[in-house]
Amino acid sequence: MLVYAKVIVDVPTGGTDRPFDYYLPEALAENASKGMRVLVPFGQRKLTGFIVDIVSETKLEKVKSVSELLDLTPVLNNELLRLGEWLATETICFQITAFQSMIPAAMRAKAMKKLSLLSKREKLPMNVQALFGQADEVDWAQVPADARLLRDIRNEAEQGHLTMKYALKDQAKHRKVKAVVIQRYETPPATEKQKQALLFMAEQYGEGELVAIQILMKQAAISRSVVNTLIKNDYLQEKEIVIDRNPYTDAEEDGNEEKATLTSDQTDVLAKVKKNITQSQATPMLLHGVTGSGKTEIYLQAIDQLMEAGKEAIVLVPEISLTPQMVERFKKRFGANVAVLHSALSVGERFDEWKKIQEKRVQVAVGARSAVFAPFTNLGLIVIDEEHESSYKQEEYPRYHAREVALWRSRYHDCPVVLGSATPSMESYARAAKGVYELLSLPERVNQKPLPDIELVDMRLEMREGNRSVFSTSLLEKLRDRLKKGEQSVLFLNRRGFSTFVMCRNCGYVGMCPHCEISLTYHQRDGQLKCHYCGHEERLYERCPSCESAHIRYFGTGTQRVEEELQQLLPEARIIRMDNDTTRKKGAHERLLKNFGAGEADILLGTQMIAKGLDFPNITLAGILAADTLLHLPDFRAQERTFQLLTQVSGRAGRDEKAGEVVIQTYNPEHYAIQLAQSHDYLSFFKKELGQRKQAGYPPYYYLTLITFAHPNYATAMKAGEHAGRVLRSNLGEDAIVLGPTPSPIARIKDRYRCQCMVKYKDEPALTELLRELFTYFQKEIQQDQRFITIDRHPNMFM
DNA sequence: AGCACGCCGACT
DNA sequence: GTCGGCGTGCTC
Numbered sequence: 001m002l003v004y005a006k007v008i009v010d011v012p013t014g015g016t017d018r019p020f021d022y023y024l025p026e027a028l029a030e031n032a033s034k035g036m037r038v039l040v041p042f043g044q045r046k047l048t049g050f051i052v053d054i055v056s057e058t059k060l061e062k063v064k065s066v067s068e069l070l071d072l073t074p075v076l077n078n079e080l081l082r083l084g085e086w087l088a089t090e091t092i093c094f095q096i097t098a099f100q101s102m103i104p105a106a107m108r109a110k111a112m113k114k115l116s117l118l119s120k121r122e123k124l125p126m127n128v129q130a131l132f133g134q135a136d137e138v139d140w141a142q143v144p145a146d147a148r149l150l151r152d153i154r155n156e157a158e159q160g161h162l163t164m165k166y167a168l169k170d171q172a173k174h175r176k177v178k179a180v181v182i183q184r185y186e187t188p189p190a191t192e193k194q195k196q197a198l199l200f201m202a203e204q205y206g207e208g209e210l211v212a213i214q215i216l217m218k219q220a221a222i223s224r225s226v227v228n229t230l231i232k233n234d235y236l237q238e239k240e241i242v243i244d245r246n247p248y249t250d251a252e253e254d255g256n257e258e259k260a261t262l263t264s265d266q267t268d269v270l271a272k273v274k275k276n277i278t279q280s281q282a283t284p285m286l287l288h289g290v291t292g293s294g295k296t297e298i299y300l301q302a303i304d305q306l307m308e309a310g311k312e313a314i315v316l317v318p319e320i321s322l323t324p325q326m327v328e329r330f331k332k333r334f335g336a337n338v339a340v341l342h343s344a345l346s347v348g349e350r351f352d353e354w355k356k357i358q359e360k361r362v363q364v365a366v367g368a369r370s371a372v373f374a375p376f377t378n379l380g381l382i383v384i385d386e387e388h389e390s391s392y393k394q395e396e397y398p399r400y401h402a403r404e405v406a407l408w409r410s411r412y413h414d415c416p417v418v419l420g421s422a423t424p425s426m427e428s429y430a431r432a433a434k435g436v437y438e439l440l441s442l443p444e445r446v447n448q449k450p451l452p453d454i455e456l457v458d459m460r461l462e463m464r465e466g467n468r469s470v471f472s473t474s475l476l477e478k479l480r481d482r483l484k485k486g487e488q489s490v491l492f493l494n495r496r497g498f499s500t501f502v503m504c505r506n507c508g509y510v511g512m513c514p515h516c517e518i519s520l521t522y523h524q525r526d527g528q529l530k531c532h533y534c535g536h537e538e539r540l541y542e543r544c545p546s547c548e549s550a551h552i553r554y555f556g557t558g559t560q561r562v563e564e565e566l567q568q569l570l571p572e573a574r575i576i577r578m579d580n581d582t583t584r585k586k587g588a589h590e591r592l593l594k595n596f597g598a599g600e601a602d603i604l605l606g607t608q609m610i611a612k613g614l615d616f617p618n619i620t621l622a623g624i625l626a627a628d629t630l631l632h633l634p635d636f637r638a639q640e641r642t643f644q645l646l647t648q649v650s651g652r653a654g655r656d657e658k659a660g661e662v663v664i665q666t667y668n669p670e671h672y673a674i675q676l677a678q679s680h681d682y683l684s685f686f687k688k689e690l691g692q693r694k695q696a697g698y699p700p701y702y703y704l705t706l707i708t709f710a711h712p713n714y715a716t717a718m719k720a721g722e723h724a725g726r727v728l729r730s731n732l733g734e735d736a737i738v739l740g741p742t743p744s745p746i747a748r749i750k751d752r753y754r755c756q757c758m759v760k761y762k763d764e765p766a767l768t769e770l771l772r773e774l775f776t777y778f779q780k781e782i783q784q785d786q787r788f789i790t791i792d793r794h795p796n797m798f799m
Numbered sequence: 800a801g802c803a804c805g806c807c808g809a810c811t
Numbered sequence: 812g813t814c815g816g817c818g819t820g821c822t823c
Contacts, residue, residue, distance in 0.1 A: 007823080022823060043821070044801080802820105808815095
């Protein structure tokens with residue numbers, strides 16, 4: 001008899017990062033299985049947890065019982081349980097953290113404590129009575145931590161007047177709507193309207209069929225009060241039904257879109273992908289195709305075929321290119337057979353989409369990073385589009401890279417992975433060059449059009465000629481030309497390295513965050529200075545806090561300021577600005593793009609978010625206002641990122657019949673990343689950059705691991721770093737290089753000093769275990785995201 | 800993480 | 812003498 005459940009409880013600390021044994025009462029044992037969430041007693045509390053195993057015996061003398069099963073079917077199947085284990089091991093995090101990140105937020109239920117009244121409230125002391133007011137239950141989190149009150153509560157509980165109840169935190173799950181069903185229709189109702197409504201119900205839906213009231217009202221053109229009367233007089237019965245939220249109501253879901261005719265290059269590539277799918281080869285393939293070469297069409301057709309064979313597919317897309325356009329394309333092709341998962345959806349919407357996958361109502365999942373955990377059981381293909389994108393790496397625990405998870409799942413399912421990009425990451429292209437990945441390429445655009453001409457504008461010369469504007473003469477002239485012809489332009493401004501800080505022109509004082517080693521950013525919208533790391537805010541001072549001069553100036557170029565300048569230079573231009581400010585509201589991103597697509601504006605000005613995915617035929621000019629901003633960041637990937645970005649933005653122009661043109665403004669026109677982007681020469685860039693990486697000892701020649709220590713006391717952080725450095729140096733092989741500890745680039749965040757060690761290595765099988773030991777050793781305070789030690793394997797960011 | 804247990808300083 | 816500070820250690 002299998003009567004004991006091994007449970008990982010929802011306590012993310014070192015001491016509890018292992019299974020705990022619980023007895024499964026008979027009533028539960030029958031329905032319990034691995035991967036289900038449960039409610040269990042743990043110390044004085046009740047917690048949620050995951051059953052990771054069910055066994056017949058336990059070594060413990062006394063065990064507590066599982067209180068409740070929270071699922072009817074497991075939320076984590078066997079594959080995902082194993083994947084979670086692997087994830088925790090590889091990324092050095094807790095099991096529970098790995099599991100939680102694999103399921104939708106709506107299912108990450110926390111047990112909530114509620115204080116509940118058992119006897120007449122008059123019997124209670126006044127302070128406790130005041131706490132309850134008119135209610136019978138009080139949320140424990142709302143109870144103030146007043147010693148006297150807490151003592152009184154405990155007293156009353158001992159006397160049986162109060163008790164603690166555990167409820168699951170109310171999470172938006174299924175969406176329920178009111179619906180009606182015919183109850184009787186022999187005796188005709190009183191009014192004409194009611195007769196009409198009932199007749200409509202009977203004819204359209206018949207007996208026993210539930211119809212949402214909203215829908216009935218619309219279809220039968222009757223008001224709510226008619227329905228209410230019918231319900232009141234027992235003609236109709238009111239019930240609740242569960243429906244899917246449909247976040248993409250605009251998308252047509254006909255699922256009949258014609259397949260595009262493929263070029264011969266595309267046909268070849270598709271054949272290779274199909275071959276690996278049908279032969280169940282867990283081969284990673286790198287699809288290197290220039291912008292506009294029709295990579296998506298290949299994914300679509302490959303998926304078409306595997307769906308017929310009853311298999312399933314995951315398509316990962318970077319968050320910012322998961323635009324309605326992109327989603328619509330999949331919906332048009334596969335109709336209701338697609339689930340879409342991304343962060344703009346509400347918690348409830350995501351849950352619905354996830355449920356579609358789990359219940360096998362769809363065969364395709366399209367989504368951002370976390371969609372790689374889609375609970376399919378018969379995967380035939382995983383696609384990672386724009387595989388070089390840094391957003392595939394999660395920047396919090398578990399710090400996984402979706403590419404590595406995809407490769408793990410591909411080996412589990414014996415299915416191929418396709419990594420697609422116009423500018424593959426150095427790591428991936430190097431693997432393809434070595435034959436670890438199968439290299440596929442699409443060197444030409446589908447429309448046979450050449451890639452757009454790119455003009456480099458040397459901003460130093462502009463400056464020398466007296467042009468102090470953000471816009472070069474040439475770019476401005478081209479913008480005017482497009483305006484005249486009624487064609488559209490996109491302008492790209494990279495905000496990174498461009499934060500608008502405030503400086504006193506008299507004494508040079510710069511507003512800094514009092515808690516972080518970083519300058520404050522000026523937000524024009526509300527006139528506040530804000531810290532981007534800890535959220536600290538203060539009002540913009542009228543006089544310099546240091547010298548009391550009134551000569552305060554904002555430096556840097558925000559999109560707002562560029563917009564203002566552009567509007568002055570081109571008063572007749574209709575401009576749409578897209579940045580964090582204008583797209584914060586739900587659906588705003590969508591709406592702005594739609595307006596631009598409909599020709600309601602001439603110029604689209606934006607940040608990162610416009611670099612990809614937009615595919616409008618009338619765009620004939622793309623401008624990059626400052627190509628160098630990325631180039632000089634203290635990051636070994638700066639050149640790679642610059643090349644990628646320039647190539648992506650250039651790809652926005654001339655995707656249709658009209659030829660496209662690109663202007664890149666730069667202070668470093670001779671830099672190889674910029675030169676080679678101009679000549680559309682990925683391969684030369686790859687070779688040149690590879691040499692640089694080899695020389696400096698960076699990926700793909702070395703793997704990296706970054707260990708950060710953060711503590712209110714600088715010396716404590718440094719001491720920990722030194723200890724870690726010693727341990728690593730004495731335990732790793734000769735090839736490994738351990739750097740540091742050195743103060744982190746941002747030396748203080750939220751009043752905690754930060755220092756870091758960097759490990760560069762080639763082959764260190766023991767490193768994972770060593771890191772785990774360090775992690776456990778330094779496992780101290782964790783408050784929110786503030787941990788003493790943070791280990792980031794294969795880091796993307798070094799701040 | 801919580802929560803209890805436990806061992807020292809300042810109050811009814 | 813007690814209350815209550817928060818260091819330590821455990822939770823099946």
